[in-house]
Amino acid sequence: MVTEGQSDQTAFILAEGWACSYKMMPDGERQIVNFQIPGDFLGLRSVLFRTCDHSIQAITHIEASVVVSSDLLDGFGQSSRLATAILWAASRDEAMVVEHLVNLGRRSADERMGHLLLELGARLKLVGLGDKSGFDCPLTQYHLADALGLTPVHVNRVLRNLREEGLLTFQKRRVTIHDFERLKAFSGFDIDYLDHDGPLLR
Amino acid sequence: MVTEGQSDQTAFILAEGWACSYKMMPDGERQIVNFQIPGDFLGLRSVLFRTCDHSIQAITHIEASVVVSSDLLDGFGQSSRLATAILWAASRDEAMVVEHLVNLGRRSADERMGHLLLELGARLKLVGLGDKSGFDCPLTQYHLADALGLTPVHVNRVLRNLREEGLLTFQKRRVTIHDFERLKAFSGFDIDYLDHDGPLLR
DNA sequence: CGTTCGTTTGAGAAACCTCAAGGTCTGTGG
DNA sequence: CCACAGACCTTGAGGTTTCTCAAACGAACG
Numbered sequence: 001m002v003t004e005g006q007s008d009q010t011a012f013i014l015a016e017g018w019a020c021s022y023k024m025m026p027d028g029e030r031q032i033v034n035f036q037i038p039g040d041f042l043g044l045r046s047v048l049f050r051t052c053d054h055s056i057q058a059i060t061h062i063e064a065s066v067v068v069s070s071d072l073l074d075g076f077g078q079s080s081r082l083a084t085a086i087l088w089a090a091s092r093d094e095a096m097v098v099e100h101l102v103n104l105g106r107r108s109a110d111e112r113m114g115h116l117l118l119e120l121g122a123r124l125k126l127v128g129l130g131d132k133s134g135f136d137c138p139l140t141q142y143h144l145a146d147a148l149g150l151t152p153v154h155v156n157r158v159l160r161n162l163r164e165e166g167l168l169t170f171q172k173r174r175v176t177i178h179d180f181e182r183l184k185a186f187s188g189f190d191i192d193y194l195d196h197d198g199p200l201l202r
Numbered sequence: 203m204v205t206e207g208q209s210d211q212t213a214f215i216l217a218e219g220w221a222c223s224y225k226m227m228p229d230g231e232r233q234i235v236n237f238q239i240p241g242d243f244l245g246l247r248s249v250l251f252r253t254c255d256h257s258i259q260a261i262t263h264i265e266a267s268v269v270v271s272s273d274l275l276d277g278f279g280q281s282s283r284l285a286t287a288i289l290w291a292a293s294r295d296e297a298m299v300v301e302h303l304v305n306l307g308r309r310s311a312d313e314r315m316g317h318l319l320l321e322l323g324a325r326l327k328l329v330g331l332g333d334k335s336g337f338d339c340p341l342t343q344y345h346l347a348d349a350l351g352l353t354p355v356h357v358n359r360v361l362r363n364l365r366e367e368g369l370l371t372f373q374k375r376r377v378t379i380h381d382f383e384r385l386k387a388f389s390g391f392d393i394d395y396l397d398h399d400g401p402l403l404r
Numbered sequence: 405c406g407t408t409c410g411t412t413t414g415a416g417a418a419a420c421c422t423c424a425a426g427g428t429c430t431g432t433g434g
Numbered sequence: 435c436c437a438c439a440g441a442c443c444t445t446g447a448g449g450t451t452t453c454t455c456a457a458a459c460g461a462a463c464g
Contacts, residue, residue: 018340018341020345020349022348029348030348031348031349031351032345032348032349033299033302034295034298034299034302035322035341035349037322037325037326037329037331038329038331039328039329041288041291041295044288044291044292044295045292059340059341059345060340072284072288075282075284075285075288076282076284076285076288080277080278082274082277082278083277083278083285083286083289084285086243086246086274086277086278086289087285087288087289087292089243089246090246090247090289090292090293090296091292093236093243093246093296094292094295094296094299096236097235097236097296097299097300097303098299100235100236100303101299101302101303101306104303104306104307104351105306105350105351106351108419109419109420120237120239123239124239126241127239127240127241129239129240138220138261138262139220139237139261140441140442140443141442141443142441142442143222143234143261146224146231146232146233146234147222147233147234147237148307149233149306149307149308150420150421151420151421151422152442152443153420153421153422153423153444153445154419154420154421156443156444156445157420157444157445159443160444160445310451311451311452342409342410342411343410343411344409344410352452352453353452353453353454354410354411355412355413355452355453355454355455356451356452356453358411358412358413359412359413359452361411362412362413405464406463406464407462407463407464408461408462408463408464409460409461409462409463410459410460410461410462411458411459411460411461412457412458412459412460413456413457413458413459414455414456414457414458415454415455415456416453416454416455417452417453417454417455418451418452418453418454419450419451419452419453420449420450420451420452421448421449421450421451422447422448422449422450423446423447423448423449424445424446424447425444425445425446426443426444426445426446427442427443427444427445428441428442428443428444429440429441429442429443430439430440430441430442431438431439431440431441432437432438432439432440433436433437433438433439434435434436434437434438
């Protein structure tokens with residue numbers, strides 16, 4: 001129904017049956033983000049974003065009403081710029097939460113850590129704090145543990161692993177990326193879900 | 203800055219410093235949902251929803267601009283009904299994803315399963331499919347595994363645990379809740395995050 | 405009647421947690 | 435400047451949860 005990476009997608013309202021939205025991992029594993037049941041709106045972000053960051057698949061036989069994409073965008077075009085900006089912010093926000101969810105569901109502790117720190121680095125770079133080599137980071141290992149669903153003790157060991165692997169160092173409130181490309185590959189980080197530069201407007 | 207359960211909250215745009223949004227578990231554990239850095243919008247759902255479903259806390263010293271809540275809602279009030287409805291749907295969607303995130307981050311496999319099935323039950327009940335005693339469910343154990351970040355093998359054992367505990371049975375495409383209250387307590391399910399009955403409008 | 409999909413069970417391995425104890429750094433009051 | 439407290443980081447040993455691999459079983463379907 002909706003496929004990750006494609007553009008020009010459609011939105012639906014589900015009338016009958018079940019569907020699910022999910023993301024695929026490079027190794028073929030899958031993380032289901034949500035199940036959709038009758039009455040649910042489906043594929044909203046695929047219309048608002050230029051390219052979709054997730055896929056949707058039917059589970060049972062399905063009946064759904066197509067929501068014409070241009071109608072949606074027209075409706076929004078007439079709305080205030082404020083409304084559009086807010087919806088866009090909300091969507092970006094949700095995209096980050098979804099990526100975080102995938103992180104917890106389908107990655108090892110080491111990969112999660114790498115992914116989180118790469119995401120923070122990428123976001124900080126966008127606003128001019130930090131660069132490819134690293135960034136200042138006020139988080140404690142307790143914060144990282146609470147974010148990644150780990151214990152602080154294990155966070156410590158994970159950071160040691162990454163350091164010993166030569167991937168990154170987190171010391172003295174500073175994250176230093178030693179090998180960006182390898183870390184990116186290791187943690188399955190793909191910046192696309194952040195890379196939507198502004199509302200899709202007409 | 204923002205506290206779960208309160209109403210009349212404020213939104214901010216972060217100018218300087220770091221913050222994080224999180225949910226607390228009954229046992230005092232915490233799941234951080236996202237970190238906010240300069241430039242980020244913060245507390246949007248706390249304005250759109252009557253009561254907020256998460257909390258926000260400063261990590262460093264912070265400078266932020268207050269976004270006046272009434273301005274936001276005015277801006278929306280002038281927008282089309284369509285725009286408002288869409289934003290509301292997006293927010294509810296995000297609330298579900300956030301709860302799913304907490305599920306993966308801070309609950310055991312058994313608790314996750316209970317929580318997921320209770321959520322599905324609650325949502326199905328809202329649209330008239332299924333009731334407190336259970337619901338028809340077309341999902342396979344593979345679907346559940348992909349949703350909960352487990353292996354299909356372990357899903358099977360989890361379902362057996364829950365059955366042997368007398369909490370629920372999932373057999374022949376039917377979920378039967380044997381002891382709703384006990385299951386709810388066991389899996390930390392709190393329906394509030396679904397219970398926002400329509401956009402907050404003027 | 406064979407094939408496919410989904411479920412069930414077992415045994416051993418890996419990841420992560422718990423508990424416990426030191427160690428380091430930083431700010432604070434004397 | 436020193437002593438101290440508190441917050442944070444680091445390491446070890448042993449336990450629990452979850453995974454991997456493997457195999458068998460049942461039901462649906464052509």
